[in-house]
Amino acid sequence: MDLRPLIQELNAETLILGHPRVLDRDYTCVFAADLMSDALAMVNSDCKKTLLVTGLQNAQSLRTAEMLDIDTIIYVRGKHPVQEDLKMAAEMEINVFCTSKTMYETCGILFKLGLVSAVNDD
Amino acid sequence: MIEQRYTIGHADYANAGKVSSQIKSFLKQIGLDPTLLRRIAVACYEAEINMIIHSYGGEITLAMDENSLDLNFKDNGPGIPDVEKAMTPGWSTASDKAREFGFGAGMGLPNIKRMADTFEIQSTQSGTHVHIAFKVNE
Numbered sequence: 001m002d003l004r005p006l007i008q009e010l011n012a013e014t015l016i017l018g019h020p021r022v023l024d025r026d027y028t029c030v031f032a033a034d035l036m037s038d039a040l041a042m043v044n045s046d047c048k049k050t051l052l053v054t055g056l057q058n059a060q061s062l063r064t065a066e067m068l069d070i071d072t073i074i075y076v077r078g079k080h081p082v083q084e085d086l087k088m089a090a091e092m093e094i095n096v097f098c099t100s101k102t103m104y105e106t107c108g109i110l111f112k113l114g115l116v117s118a119v120n121d122d
Numbered sequence: 123m124i125e126q127r128y129t130i131g132h133a134d135y136a137n138a139g140k141v142s143s144q145i146k147s148f149l150k151q152i153g154l155d156p157t158l159l160r161r162i163a164v165a166c167y168e169a170e171i172n173m174i175i176h177s178y179g180g181e182i183t184l185a186m187d188e189n190s191l192d193l194n195f196k197d198n199g200p201g202i203p204d205v206e207k208a209m210t211p212g213w214s215t216a217s218d219k220a221r222e223f224g225f226g227a228g229m230g231l232p233n234i235k236r237m238a239d240t241f242e243i244q245s246t247q248s249g250t251h252v253h254i255a256f257k258v259n260e
Contacts, residue, residue, distance in 0.1 A: 063139035
């Protein structure tokens with residue numbers, strides 16, 4: 001599903017658009033966690049189609065996305081990264097959004113819209 | 123033969139992940155396969171974070187030739203009391219500070235081992251040495 005309607009459904013604020021046309025790109029998978037160790041250990045989907053959903057609004061969520069080749073992060077619970085981290089996100093060309101919804105609500109909305117887990121069992 | 127050396131400071135949370143980011147950028151520039159690059163980046167990042175969270179600081183070295191890429195993570199202690207336990211998924215001695223940073227799930231060492239083609243670890247009170255290697259020409 002295109003990112004634009006996903007962001008609209010989440011009523012999310014755009015903080016950084018690393019790629020100008022990212023809103024028209026297709027995303028199919030989600031990994032949601034506040035522990036980055038779990039993301040590093042478990043994500044095995046196509047990272048170009050994967051969203052990282054987290055409440056961890058520090059530089060390590062950006063670094064984790066960078067290592068995994070994930071280019072889009074949605075921060076939940078209204079968590080805003082500091083300016084320094086947003087600057088780093090822009091340099092990394094990572095797209096950053098922020099929603100006031102909780103992790104539970106965010107995942108529920110994305111699940112309802114047809115996105116699947118970024119952890120494939122096979 | 124390419125060789126690079128990086129210093130990791132004790133509890134240097136402010137710079138956590140910078141070395142792995144530099145290594146990833148360099149390997150991307152020289153055209154390494156993206157899937158292999160992701161495995162290397164994840165393993166390197168996990169090991170770098172481990173050094174910052176658990177050690178008194180140390181050194182990361184990268185060596186690469188046409189067949190393999192080796193990464194060595196050597197720290198200055200205090201060592202891992204029980205390496206076998208540390209290799210168990212979910213077992214962690216990470217501090218609250220580490221958890222605030224998003225780490226300490228007890229997945230670090232098992233994940234490093236899973237990503238690498240070769241994994242070796244030795245630990246004494248004077249330091250821990252993790253060696254990982256990847257085949258680069260397959």
